[in-house]
Amino acid sequence: MTDLVSFIHEYAHGIYDKILGVPASIKMTRVNRSISEGFAVLLELLAIDCVAEESSDMDRRDFLERRDQRIRWLQKVLTPGADDALLAYAEGVELMVNVFRSGGLAAVRDFVSRVKVTKADNLKRSNPKYREAVGIPEKILELVG
Numbered sequence: 001m002t003d004l005v006s007f008i009h010e011y012a013h014g015i016y017d018k019i020l021g022v023p024a025s026i027k028m029t030r031v032n033r034s035i036s037e038g039f040a041v042l043l044e045l046l047a048i049d050c051v052a053e054e055s056s057d058m059d060r061r062d063f064l065e066r067r068d069q070r071i072r073w074l075q076k077v078l079t080p081g082a083d084d085a086l087l088a089y090a091e092g093v094e095l096m097v098n099v100f101r102s103g104g105l106a107a108v109r110d111f112v113s114r115v116k117v118t119k120a121d122n123l124k125r126s127n128p129k130y131r132e133a134v135g136i137p138e139k140i141l142e143l144v145g
Contacts, residue, residue, distance in 0.1 A: 038092020
């Protein structure tokens with residue numbers, strides 16, 4: 001089960017890269033990496049929900065526990081001294097969840113297809129304009145679209 005969820009997460013990175021036409025930056029300090037991680041975690045969580053619905057009771061519990069573990073891991077960003085890489089994941093997830101809530105997977109696909117990889121790879125997460133835009137899809141697209 002853990003291998004399946006990890007596969008889905010990594011496969012989602014491949015989908016993201018395919019939509020953009022090139023791989024996202026590997027630097028956690030870049031906005032593109034944050035968006036890519038948010039995209040991958042969103043698809044991971046949605047897949048867990050779908051698979052859990054069709055699973056036996058025992059497997060459903062395992063999948064939902066994995067989902068809860070991911071959520072708890074993301075919430076660690078709220079603890080003092082949290083790793084900056086964790087913050088990058090949390091920022092990306094907040095963004096992608098907000099996009100998803102606005103229109104489902106179609107909105108997510110549209111959002112990602114509007115990201116200009118050179119802008120997103122060059123924009124540092126420490127940039128004040130990005131810091132003001134975190135989690136707000138329209139403002140993020142103004143910076144990287």
